[in-house]
Amino acid sequence: MALLEVKDLTIRFGGLTAVDGFEIRIDQSELVGLIGPNGAGKTTVFNMLTGVYLPTEGSITLDGKNTVGKKPYDIVEIGAARTFQNIRLFKDLTVEDNVKIAYHNQMSYNLIQGIFRLPTYWKEEKKAHESAMELLDIFDMKMYAKTLAKNLPYGKQRKLEIARALATKPKILMLDEPAAGMNPYETKELMETIHFIRDKFNIAVLLIEHDMSLVMGICEKITVIDYGKIIAEGKPDEIKSNPNVIKAYLGE
Amino acid sequence: MLKVQNIDVYYGKIHAIKDISFEVKQGEVVTLIGANGAGKTTILKTLSKVLKPTNGSVFLKGQDIKNVQPHNMINLGMAHAPEGRRIFAQMTVLENLEMGAFIRKESKSELEQDMENVFTRFPRLKERRKQIAGTLSGGEQQMLAIGRALMSKPEILLMDEPSMGLAPILVDQIFNIIEDINKAGTTILLVEQNANRALQIANRAYVLETGKIVAEGDAKELLNKDEIKKAYLGG
Amino acid sequence: MVFIQQMINGLQVGSIYAVIALGYTMVYGIVKLINFAHGEVMMMGAYFAFLAATAGMPVWAVFLISMLGSAVLGMAIERVAYKPLRDAPRISALITAIAMSLFLQNLALVIFKADPKVMPRIVPNTPIHIGDLRISSITVITFLVSVAFMALLTFFVNKTKPGKAMRAVSEDKEAATLMGINANTTISMTFAIGSALAALGGILYGVAYTQVAPTMGLLPGLKAFVAAVLGGIGIIPGAMLGGFIMGFVETFAKAYISGRWADAIVFGILIVVLSVKPTGILGKNVREKV
Amino acid sequence: ACGGGDANGDDSGPIKIGVFGPTTGPIAAYGSAVVNSVKLAVEEINENGGIDGRLIEVYDYDTKGDRAEAISTYNRLKDQDQVVAIIGGTISGETLAVKELAIEDNMPMLTPTATAADVTLDAPSIFRACFLDPYQAAAAARFSIDYLEAESVAILYNSDDAYSEGLAESYRSVFNDENLTVTNYIGYTANDVDFSTALTQIRNANPDVIFLPDYYDSVGQITTQIRDMGLEQICVGVDGWDSVEIDYAEQVEGYYFVNHFAKTDPDPTVQDFIAAFAAKYNQEPNALGALGYDATFVMAEAIQNAGSTDGQAIIDALSAIEYKGVTGTIRFDEQGDATQKDIAIIKIVDGKHELVEKLVVE
Amino acid sequence: MNLNNKKSYIINIVAVTLLYIVLQVLMQNNIINRYYQGIIVFICINVIVASSLNLTLGFLGQLALGHAGFMAVGAYSSALLSIGMRGMELPVIMHLGVALLFGGIMSGVIGYLIGLPALRLRGDYLAIITLGFGEIIRVVINNIRFTGGAQGLTGIPRLANFTNAYWITVAVLAILFALIKSRHGRAIMSIREDEIAAEAVGIKTTQYKAIGFTISAFFAGIGGGLFAHYMAYLDPAIFNFMKSVEIVVIVVLGGMGSLTGTILAAGVLTSLPEVLRGFSEYRLLIYSFVLVVMMIFRPQGIFGTAEFSMDSLMHSPKAFLKEVKKEAGGDDDKGGNV
Numbered sequence A: 001m002a003l004l005e006v007k008d009l010t011i012r013f014g015g016l017t018a019v020d021g022f023e024i025r026i027d028q029s030e031l032v033g034l035i036g037p038n039g040a041g042k043t044t045v046f047n048m049l050t051g052v053y054l055p056t057e058g059s060i061t062l063d064g065k066n067t068v069g070k071k072p073y074d075i076v077e078i079g080a081a082r083t084f085q086n087i088r089l090f091k092d093l094t095v096e097d098n099v100k101i102a103y104h105n106q107m108s109y110n111l112i113q114g115i116f117r118l119p120t121y122w123k124e125e126k127k128a129h130e131s132a133m134e135l136l137d138i139f140d141m142k143m144y145a146k147t148l149a150k151n152l153p154y155g156k157q158r159k160l161e162i163a164r165a166l167a168t169k170p171k172i173l174m175l176d177e178p179a180a181g182m183n184p185y186e187t188k189e190l191m192e193t194i195h196f197i198r199d200k201f202n203i204a205v206l207l208i209e210h211d212m213s214l215v216m217g218i219c220e221k222i223t224v225i226d227y228g229k230i231i232a233e234g235k236p237d238e239i240k241s242n243p244n245v246i247k248a249y250l251g252e
Numbered sequence B: 001m002l003k004v005q006n007i008d009v010y011y012g013k014i015h016a017i018k019d020i021s022f023e024v025k026q027g028e029v030v031t032l033i034g035a036n037g038a039g040k041t042t043i044l045k046t047l048s049k050v051l052k053p054t055n056g057s058v059f060l061k062g063q064d065i066k067n068v069q070p071h072n073m074i075n076l077g078m079a080h081a082p083e084g085r086r087i088f089a090q091m092t093v094l095e096n097l098e099m100g101a102f103i104r105k106e107s108k109s110e111l112e113q114d115m116e117n118v119f120t121r122f123p124r125l126k127e128r129r130k131q132i133a134g135t136l137s138g139g140e141q142q143m144l145a146i147g148r149a150l151m152s153k154p155e156i157l158l159m160d161e162p163s164m165g166l167a168p169i170l171v172d173q174i175f176n177i178i179e180d181i182n183k184a185g186t187t188i189l190l191v192e193q194n195a196n197r198a199l200q201i202a203n204r205a206y207v208l209e210t211g212k213i214v215a216e217g218d219a220k221e222l223l224n225k226d227e228i229k230k231a232y233l234g235g
Numbered sequence C: 001m002v003f004i005q006q007m008i009n010g011l012q013v014g015s016i017y018a019v020i021a022l023g024y025t026m027v028y029g030i031v032k033l034i035n036f037a038h039g040e041v042m043m044m045g046a047y048f049a050f051l052a053a054t055a056g057m058p059v060w061a062v063f064l065i066s067m068l069g070s071a072v073l074g075m076a077i078e079r080v081a082y083k084p085l086r087d088a089p090r091i092s093a094l095i096t097a098i099a100m101s102l103f104l105q106n107l108a109l110v111i112f113k114a115d116p117k118v119m120p121r122i123v124p125n126t127p128i129h130i131g132d133l134r135i136s137s138i139t140v141i142t143f144l145v146s147v148a149f150m151a152l153l154t155f156f157v158n159k160t161k162p163g164k165a166m167r168a169v170s171e172d173k174e175a176a177t178l179m180g181i182n183a184n185t186t187i188s189m190t191f192a193i194g195s196a197l198a199a200l201g202g203i204l205y206g207v208a209y210t211q212v213a214p215t216m217g218l219l220p221g222l223k224a225f226v227a228a229v230l231g232g233i234g235i236i237p238g239a240m241l242g243g244f245i246m247g248f249v250e251t252f253a254k255a256y257i258s259g260r261w262a263d264a265i266v267f268g269i270l271i272v273v274l275s276v277k278p279t280g281i282l283g284k285n286v287r288e289k290v
Numbered sequence D: 001a002c003g004g005g006d007a008n009g010d011d012s013g014p015i016k017i018g019v020f021g022p023t024t025g026p027i028a029a030y031g032s033a034v035v036n037s038v039k040l041a042v043e044e045i046n047e048n049g050g051i052d053g054r055l056i057e058v059y060d061y062d063t064k065g066d067r068a069e070a071i072s073t074y075n076r077l078k079d080q081d082q083v084v085a086i087i088g089g090t091i092s093g094e095t096l097a098v099k100e101l102a103i104e105d106n107m108p109m110l111t112p113t114a115t116a117a118d119v120t121l122d123a124p125s126i127f128r129a130c131f132l133d134p135y136q137a138a139a140a141a142r143f144s145i146d147y148l149e150a151e152s153v154a155i156l157y158n159s160d161d162a163y164s165e166g167l168a169e170s171y172r173s174v175f176n177d178e179n180l181t182v183t184n185y186i187g188y189t190a191n192d193v194d195f196s197t198a199l200t201q202i203r204n205a206n207p208d209v210i211f212l213p214d215y216y217d218s219v220g221q222i223t224t225q226i227r228d229m230g231l232e233q234i235c236v237g238v239d240g241w242d243s244v245e246i247d248y249a250e251q252v253e254g255y256y257f258v259n260h261f262a263k264t265d266p267d268p269t270v271q272d273f274i275a276a277f278a279a280k281y282n283q284e285p286n287a288l289g290a291l292g293y294d295a296t297f298v299m300a301e302a303i304q305n306a307g308s309t310d311g312q313a314i315i316d317a318l319s320a321i322e323y324k325g326v327t328g329t330i331r332f333d334e335q336g337d338a339t340q341k342d343i344a345i346i347k348i349v350d351g352k353h354e355l356v357e358k359l360v361v362e
Numbered sequence E: 001m002n003l004n005n006k007k008s009y010i011i012n013i014v015a016v017t018l019l020y021i022v023l024q025v026l027m028q029n030n031i032i033n034r035y036y037q038g039i040i041v042f043i044c045i046n047v048i049v050a051s052s053l054n055l056t057l058g059f060l061g062q063l064a065l066g067h068a069g070f071m072a073v074g075a076y077s078s079a080l081l082s083i084g085m086r087g088m089e090l091p092v093i094m095h096l097g098v099a100l101l102f103g104g105i106m107s108g109v110i111g112y113l114i115g116l117p118a119l120r121l122r123g124d125y126l127a128i129i130t131l132g133f134g135e136i137i138r139v140v141i142n143n144i145r146f147t148g149g150a151q152g153l154t155g156i157p158r159l160a161n162f163t164n165a166y167w168i169t170v171a172v173l174a175i176l177f178a179l180i181k182s183r184h185g186r187a188i189m190s191i192r193e194d195e196i197a198a199e200a201v202g203i204k205t206t207q208y209k210a211i212g213f214t215i216s217a218f219f220a221g222i223g224g225g226l227f228a229h230y231m232a233y234l235d236p237a238i239f240n241f242m243k244s245v246e247i248v249v250i251v252v253l254g255g256m257g258s259l260t261g262t263i264l265a266a267g268v269l270t271s272l273p274e275v276l277r278g279f280s281e282y283r284l285l286i287y288s289f290v291l292v293v294m295m296i297f298r299p300q301g302i303f304g305t306a307e308f309s310m311d312s313l314m315h316s317p318k319a320f321l322k323e324v325k326k327e328a329g330g331d332d333d334k335g336g337n338v
């Protein structure tokens, strides 16, 4: 059974059909790319997958469960986590707290236990702290733990967003243009990190990106959409040479 | 055209730009490259007077712009397509373009002609002319931002990461357009992460590191320098 | 007959709310600030008119002085109190506005003393009779003023260059500046227009209800704000619509339910409307693009 | 409740008394009248040697007519200034607000002007120098029926105010008892300024008279709108109308109200007071001033009779007092109300008070 | 970390107790007379009510302008219960405790009911709808018989005094502090920072908004109850819109998201009008002028989001000052969606 199975996904904004009959299948720990011209509907697909937008039509099954009509936070529990095209961090909180918030659902002490500082509180908070530090370490950001998120350099902010998403223990991680605003050197670093994450946590990754070096470099499978419709699917090499994709997206 | 002498810029206590001088000559494409947070945006904002330098001076066409009000910079022929697009999200595409021509007093038909030119460059915008700009996709918004800057018919155009978030085909287009605009007589100061492409179309370049210029010179020469390649071009 | 007369009464109250709400919405639309001091500008406008009228000036001069005086006051308030906070958290600006409103109220208290002054009847209140109905001339004037200014402002903001500049500034001051728009002047102009409208409302209110007092701006200011939100804050025709609805609801609640519950009913309706249409009656429901 | 070490028990130094009322705000005329008259009376007493040689010191505070403000004022008088007795409050609402506290503290309190019935109810330490609302409402109603020959009435009252609501009730019950018609009985709230809705209903019902039990600022606004609407009924009011003629002479011309005294009363006590007040403040006093003046003398005499500044002693002395003042003779019944007070019916003619009738209760 | 925490608890407990003893001694010797004692009680009440609002405003990031309404619900329900309990002759602590708890719960329930529809709205719209609810609560109290209506409610036992007000305030603050520094508190803050991102990491935003709002209403109710038992008189007009504004002002001036800031601001703003009494008619003019000036020069409030602690004061007062200063330099537009 596929981890994520999307069928006939469609959304309309007024008269505009932003996504039209989108389909995709992603298996466990697969690295998949989603590309297409600006305004093709990629981010909109993410928004539907994560419950931010309600699709007009179509079905989404994640880990065997239907997610259409579910709230974003419910979908997180089923196992999808994402980053945003325009970074959305908890700007005025520390880096550590950003990650800990994403651990929320892995802790279980209740309001009363929290307020009266019962032993479970201490135990779980300690664990959360340790796990957060571990995660930050992977991104080489341990020293920023007490920094406010808004004071991080841009590239680190993108990384923190990924770390935060990972803290929800997802089965699939969706990254929306993680390399935007990074220079080629930083992009290369990022590519390695994504690989590492996939291997370490054994999760699937769905990636939107315009930087072809990144997409072609790490994706095992790529779906291309234009005007909300799929125009091509396949391995990176096939996509690279697909005339439709060249015409609509890659250019020559 | 543009001459920057020993400027320092602070954000509160953060010393973002440290004693920088450079120059853009009439008709040139000059590019500033550098890592995140190097201070590229800060420089552009200082040039268009959104920020004030604590030291040093900036000359536009020989005139010290120290006492020019920010909103008058465009009257002196400088347009700035800012980082993050900054389009007017609640206005339509058309209105955004009109705002670009805010200071122009020419006849309506002349403005319409210029608008047509923008539309020929970006057919996508024409399709979406009545759409509220805030709902455009990222790339569409980027086109709009450039189109809007062009509507003032600037002599010098400051562009802050125009290719950010654009599809490869559009990145090509944007760089073509930049070359076009330049050929048509507009001087360009370009800030880019996509240093490869920027260096390819630029005449000259400055490399910025934490608020200081660490290298400068002919763009094609820099393209081949090893340190530059390694640090900024991913090579 | 009584019903129609009550409608006319509602129109009277509603038009005054509408005039004040227009200024409210205008300022909100451009600087995204709930200018709580708006009601106090209205009060000051009423005092300016009171002073001018008791000094024996002709009616047109009374209006002119009051509106000009308030426009200047409005611009001054913006410059002194709001401008330094443009980049501050919005709620801080809101608190400053509240503080400003307290300040003006207490300033008026010190200057004019707390006891209400009786406003000279500069607008004649000869009623117009239509059969058994009576419409006071103030009602007619207020109604016409509110409709006219609504139309004028809508045209101004949407079609003229300074109007478009206002909208651009409202969205992104820095980008507007890059387009060659002087954001400071534009914002000043917004406050001037809004405050002049507040003064107009203040005069009409003072004449209709005979009194000017330091606290007179409080309730109409609040009600006008509610009216603006009801109609969709920032939207000019919405302010007028909201004002009229408030006037009618209030009047009919008083007439057919109970005066004691009128305020609760007004707010109840506001809540129902916002629950169904979260951005007010004419408000556009823009979803945040993620 | 405060310990024995307080200044209260001191036998030397000035005797501190407090007074409070609205000296600013929409009904400032009342508080100012009372405070000014109290000060006038205290000045006269002190010139005559004070109380057993000890001078009286007055602490006065503004309540703006606000009940919560009245409470902080009371606390301040008691805790900070440590007064031994209070003249106040001026209006019923504020007096009712501090009632419970005064009872608890056993604070001798004499209100000159609060007419609402409940003010002295179950309140051993509270006394009042004026008549009560049920009585003045009844007098106004009887006057409407007997003198104005009214067979129907519309009553428009402030439902947020105990005073106004109590008067409306009492007035209505007289009409009901006589089997006459109350065409409209409409409450408005303290914040209302637009009465056109209610007046439209009244116009439609067409009663003989309109009863407006409220303070002068609202009465001014309502009568203006009554005139604007072209209603021709006679309006009848209560002691809260006093001073309405200052700003609204034209609007209330020809209307009637009941009051505590008439300035035109030839009684020499009355005229002496008017002269003294005019000499000090350069203006005519109103009825509330007269009551404040009387209340001060009553209180001073009680303190003198008590021979101490102890609360209970003053209260006991008050209960036994009999004093002839500007507003008639003041003696208190078990409840602490002044019995047998004069009531004056006044018509406003050319912006002046004209005494129509003066009644004394048996 | 564990050890450090325990130490800071002890330091805080000692400091709070010391302050109490000092004040108590001053009162015994009549250096603080009953009048000033009253002001201190009002400060306590304002601290409770304002810090409860800070939960919605500063931590949840939702602009609510109807807090006086919750105060009113708490005040009236606890007062009515308390009047009913008069005959029971319970010890003061019990009597007051039960009454306050009841007031808090009633207010919390109303807060929850209001919160459900209200919190779907954002920013200024939420502000106005809470304002509307606040007014409705007031009108309802005004118009029902058993609350005493517009005439006010008298006969409330005067049970609140300096000692119990002080310790209740301490308890409320301790609970709020503990709440904020727990996973629930973080969830609440994440909504303030970015609602969409919060949902995207699994925070049930609707639920946490409702929780935040309810707790906030609960403590406002406690504050209201304390108020009722100190004033011994209630009047719906006390809880009008201006009262709500007054509370918002305290929170913003202290710094949204700083409980210690709230304490400081409540102290300053409650005593300022009293201090200025000597200036009589200029009093409120000065007060509002000071407010305007404070906002202009320190728009993020006195403390911003920084918290002052005895601990940090003892270890490095400089570090704390630095943090507060840093807040001043910040260019963030947090609350941008408020």
Ligand SMILES: Nc1ncnc2c1ncn2[C@@H]1O[C@H](COP(=O)(O)OP(=O)(O)OP(=O)(O)O)[C@@H](O)[C@H]1O
Residues within 6 Å of the ligand: A013, A016, A018, A036, A037, A038, A039, A040, A041, A042, A043, A044, A045, A085, B135, B136, B137, B138, B139, B140, B165, C287, C288, C289
């Ligand atoms: N809330 C909305 N209302 C109206 N139109 C919308 C909305 N959200 C997206 N759209 C439209 O849907 C289309 C797809 O947008 P989307 O953001 O998914 O593009 P994208 O593929 O992510 O592009 P880019 O690569 O530029 O980010 C665009 O034309 C956009 O204008």
Ligand SMILES: Nc1ncnc2c1ncn2[C@@H]1O[C@H](COP(=O)(O)OP(=O)(O)OP(=O)(O)O)[C@@H](O)[C@H]1O
Residues within 6 Å of the ligand: A153, A154, A181, B011, B014, B016, B034, B035, B036, B037, B038, B039, B040, B041, B042, B043, B083, B193, E331
């Ligand atoms: N408003 C601000 N307040 C404080 N510091 C700032 C502000 N804006 C920028 N900085 C700091 O100034 C430095 C230069 O920033 P700038 O935005 O100019 O960099 P940049 O070269 O444009 O980077 P990027 O490639 O990410 O756009 C950075 O260290 C940044 O953190």
Ligand SMILES: CC(C)C[C@H](N)C(=O)O
Residues within 6 Å of the ligand: D030, D090, D091, D092, D093, D113, D114, D115, D116, D163, D239, D240, D241, D288
């Ligand atoms: C001053 C007076 C008019 C007060 C009025 N008798 C009252 O009880 O409120």
Ligand SMILES: [Mg+2]
Residues within 6 Å of the ligand: A042, A043, A044, A085, B137, B138
């Ligand atoms: Mg996108």
Ligand SMILES: [Mg+2]
Residues within 6 Å of the ligand: B040, B041, B042, B083, B160
């Ligand atoms: Mg930049």
